[in-house]
Amino acid sequence: MNLTIRQFSSSAEGFYADLETLLAWDSVSDxxxxxxxxxxxxxxxxxxxxxxxxxxxxxxxxxxxxxxxxxxxxxxxxxxxxxxxxxxxxxxxxxxxxxxxxxxxxxxxxxxxxxxxxxxxxxxxxxxxxxxxxxxxxxxxxxxxxxxxxxxxxxxxxxxxxxxxxxxxxxxxxxxxxxxxxxxxxxxxxxxxxxxxxxxxxxxxxxxxxxxxxxxxxxxxxxxxxxxxxxxxxDMIAGPSEILVVCDGKTDPDWIAMDLFSQAEHDEDAQSILISPDLAFLDSVKESMERLVETQSRQAIIKASLEGRGAFIHVKDMDEAMDIANLVAAEHLELSMDEPEKWVEKIRHAGAIFMGRHTPEALGDYCAGPNHVLPTSGTARFSSPLGVYDFQKRSSLIYCSDVGASELAKIASPIARAESLEAHAMSAEYRMLKGD
CATH class of the missing domain: 3.40.50.1980 (Nitrogenase molybdenum iron protein domain)
Incomplete structure (x- = not known):
């Protein structure tokens, strides 16, 4: 099956505008x-x-x-x-x-x-x-x-x-x-x-x-x-599932093709993106995808997803790949490369990071351990995976001694009066010890 997947070069004029268009997703209902x-x-x-x-x-x-x-x-x-x-x-x-x-x-x-x-x-x-x-x-x-x-x-x-x-x-x-x-x-x-x-x-x-x-x-x-x-x-309002694979060009192209399929098969709006500094490797992965898609029971969905929202991005080096990965802030980020522990330090925005050639995103979906409920559509810039902390709430504890209350009143009273909140000031002042 012939797949038409958009290919970008980070050095091309207008690349970042094109990338923004590619990533855009309006999840607001009509x-x-x-x-x-x-x-x-x-x-x-x-x-x-x-x-x-x-x-x-x-x-x-x-x-x-x-x-x-x-x-x-x-x-x-x-x-x-x-x-x-x-x-x-x-x-x-x-x-x-x-x-x-x-x-x-x-x-x-x-x-x-x-x-x-x-x-x-x-x-x-x-x-x-x-x-x-x-x-x-x-x-x-x-x-x-x-x-x-x-x-x-x-x-x-x-x-x-x-x-x-x-x-x-x-x-x-x-x-x-x-x-x-x-x-x-x-x-x-x-x-x-x-x-x-x-x-x-x-x-x-x-x-x-x-x-x-x-x-x-x-x-x-x-x-x-x-x-x-x-x-x-x-918890969150999630958009379509997405994967960003950053590869140095040394992983088996069939593996990467299937990793991209693993998100594309969710639905037609899912997004699969591959970044690499190796142009020949991108070609090899495309060849693998065209061959392997024929084996997939959901090939029509995969094809629609890849042609509608998928992309290959050729970059000058791995440092630039990390910069683009941070811009994308993907739900799933695969670092399929040598020494992923070195490169992960450069990642600031991602829902889940899958490190190394033997860590496909699919394992995270089911049984690795971390949660698969992840921020999508760039919200990894400010959101986190679902976790225990989402099911807990925190209450502040404040228990003043008489001396402590008196000392705090000296700080609180001037601020309260500056805000024209006299009752606040007096409430604090009532706790001031004589002589303070």
Whole structure:
């Protein structure tokens, strides 16, 4: 199959403008979607289960008559696990263990210290009480999404985890349910779309109100998450999946081709970019891609993704490659090269960094340990992977001694009066010791 992939040279005039155009992604939903989602969210807020059932029957083509039909019990999750092959269950359990072990290292303890005058300052770290996890459903199975969203919440100590998963036409995916059982999800509801997000945000007669909603979804889910943010917390609004591979030209071209395919096969909007100072290597990878794409069951999606948003970029040297990588701020960054530990020091913006020739991004998606929920569309400039810290909140601790309060009042009072906030000043001054 002939692939038409754009190729750029960093030395060409207008390169950086072309790069900006290539990377541009508008994830904002249109007015029609906004209006539709707003109506769904408001109806669920006002009518609860009745609206959830109505929208579930309409959009997922189901025939639910009672809210009790929407929940899957832990016993049913256990039965689903038994219907999954032992080999797949073993892989899910091994992946869950690795993800759990990695996130254990992210736990942040509370801390405090005492000043000489007896004042105690610190921070109290507390887990969220209840979290909602959205998992895409239907015939597409994403058990890895269950593990990656649930395990850090478990490690953080979240008391209750509620999972929602759509079941179009009543199709229930045993692999997803098995993953929910293995991960320790507390309750599972077979609802999806904007109505599921609204149910989690506001609570219904059946679905509990949560403190935070995490997990991927389509444009309706993303739009609903934006709308309820502030009522609840959300993880992020993710764009299409993306990979940036930086290679010195010494890795097997077939390996790199398949690494690029691993993102392109997600959907037509996914983005795969290869950077190298070796022009002949870029040609070799293109030859590999044209040959190997014929072996892929999702070749039409891969082709559309690569031709629509993919690119090869020829750079003068590896230093320039690192500079461009920082501009891209990719969700997934592969450093397929000698001494990647040396070059990683130059990377400032990336969701996850895969170092060396034997570390494909696909391993990170499933079982390496770090979370695969990552910032996309350049947001790695200011965002981080999903982690334990997303399921914890921090409260400041301030415990003044009488001497400490008196000393702080001397600092606070002038500032408060400069802001014309007399009550603030007097509140502080009341704590001043006589003679101070």
């Amino acid at each position: 007015a029609g979607i906004q209006k539709s989602v707003a109506d769904i969210v408001e109806q669920v807020r006002l009518r609860g289960d009745e609206a959830v059932i109505e929208f579930t029957n309409r959009f997922d083509r189901r025939d639910v008559t009672s809210s009790s039909e929407l929940e899957i019990s832990r016993e049913e999750l256990a039965l689903a696990k038994k219907r999954v092959s032992p080999e797949l269950v073993a892989s899910l359990e091994a992946a869950a263990k690795r993800v759990h072990q990695y996130h254990e290292r992210q736990k942040q303890p509370s801390w405090q210290y005492q000043e000489e005058n007896g004042t105690v300052l610190g921070q109290k770290v507390t887990s969220l009480d209840r979290v909602g996890v959205y998992v895409p459903g239907g015939k597409a199975a994403y058990p890895s999404s269950v593990l990656m969203n649930v395990m850090p919440a478990k490690v953080a100590g979240v008391s209750e985890i509620i999972m929602v998963v759509p079941t179009p036409d009543g199709f229930v995916n045993d692999v997803v349910l098995a993953a929910a059982f293995i991960a320790g999800v507390d309750r599972v509801f077979t609802i999806g779309g904007a109505q599921a997000v609204a149910a989690l945000a506001y609570g219904t007669q059946t679905v509990p109100k949560v403190d935070k909603i995490v997990g991927p979804g389509n444009i309706y889910v993303a739009t609903a998450k934006k709308m309820v943010f502030g009522i609840v917390g959300i």
